Amino acid sequence: MRLFVFGVGYSAKAIVEEVRGRFDWIGGTTRSPEKAEALKAMGVEPFVFDGQNANGSIKEALRSATHVLLSIAPGEAGDPVLLLHGKDIAAARPVWTGYLSTVGVYGDHDGAWVDEETPLRPVSKRSVQRVAAEKAWMDFSEARGLPVQIFRLSGIYGPGRNGLEKLRAGTARRLVKPGQVFNRIHVDDIAGAVAAAMDTPSTRIFNVTDDEPAPPQDVVAFGAGLLGIAPPPEIPFETADLTPMARSFYGENKRVSNRRLKDELGYAFRYPDYRVALKALAESG
Numbered sequence: 001m002r003l004f005v006f007g008v009g010y011s012a013k014a015i016v017e018e019v020r021g022r023f024d025w026i027g028g029t030t031r032s033p034e035k036a037e038a039l040k041a042m043g044v045e046p047f048v049f050d051g052q053n054a055n056g057s058i059k060e061a062l063r064s065a066t067h068v069l070l071s072i073a074p075g076e077a078g079d080p081v082l083l084l085h086g087k088d089i090a091a092a093r094p095v096w097t098g099y100l101s102t103v104g105v106y107g108d109h110d111g112a113w114v115d116e117e118t119p120l121r122p123v124s125k126r127s128v129q130r131v132a133a134e135k136a137w138m139d140f141s142e143a144r145g146l147p148v149q150i151f152r153l154s155g156i157y158g159p160g161r162n163g164l165e166k167l168r169a170g171t172a173r174r175l176v177k178p179g180q181v182f183n184r185i186h187v188d189d190i191a192g193a194v195a196a197a198m199d200t201p202s203t204r205i206f207n208v209t210d211d212e213p214a215p216p217q218d219v220v221a222f223g224a225g226l227l228g229i230a231p232p233p234e235i236p237f238e239t240a241d242l243t244p245m246a247r248s249f250y251g252e253n254k255r256v257s258n259r260r261l262k263d264e265l266g267y268a269f270r271y272p273d274y275r276v277a278l279k280a281l282a283e284s285g
Contacts, residue, residue, distance in 0.1 A: 007071035018191035051080035154209035158187030177237035
């Protein structure tokens with residue numbers, strides 16, 4: 001079997017490590033030749049894809065791809081992979097195609113629970129683009145008769161990218177907005193969930209998110225306790241100095257259900273909540 005990955009970033013790298021034993025060959029894209037050596041070092045044949053131009057070598061590699069993972073954000077023109085290499089994927093007829101999306105497509109639900117059947121009402125421009133990209137891949141699946149699984153990811157964290165790092169660096173902030181909660185997902189659970197989904201190719205949407213939506217200030221305080229340091233002072237959201245993107249992020253308040261992932265794929269989370277995950281990260285240093 002052969003896996004081709006569009007966009008070998010933080011999450012896709014974890015997925016590659018999780019499933020590499022299943023594949024005889026793995027190829028993946030990077031935006032610049034300078035980053036190609038890093039892919040080679042992890043056993044991934046590199047291809048340059050800037051999202052603006054089709055690549056003949058990618059077209060050739062896709063001919064024999066049995067699995068395709070999509071981890072590139074859409075732009076104003078739509079999903080660059082679908083626009084530039086959609087016909088190549090269709091011609092290859094892979095047994096599995098997976099698309100990494102975001103729970104941002106749900107928008108704001110005033111803290112209520114949402115699942116994969118909840119109507120989408122995206123707020124930010126990037127989430128609107130994600131909704132359009134999801135629909136485009138679902139339409140592709142129907143038109144081509146190929147299975148496409150969409151994975152809606154919550155806030156991603158893991159080794160090298162987590163609240164403990166910010167606490168150690170002194171850059172963590174404890175923002176308080178009453179009633180605000182977020183779901184999160186450890187990168188290893190993204191990898192585990194996608195690997196489980198590969199076993200049962202289908203056209204389906206899955207929320208990949210932890211069990212416990214929690215106030216962000218509680219997560220910061222818990223992390224500080226693990227490190228044995230005082231948590232940063234609470235900052236009211238209304239007076240916080242935030243970028244427009246960060247402020248818009250706090251404008252979306254919802255609790256995201258992972259029930260379908262558990263019921264249909266039988267997936268058992270390695271890190272079901274932030275406490276388990278942060279403890280493991282703290283112990284690993």
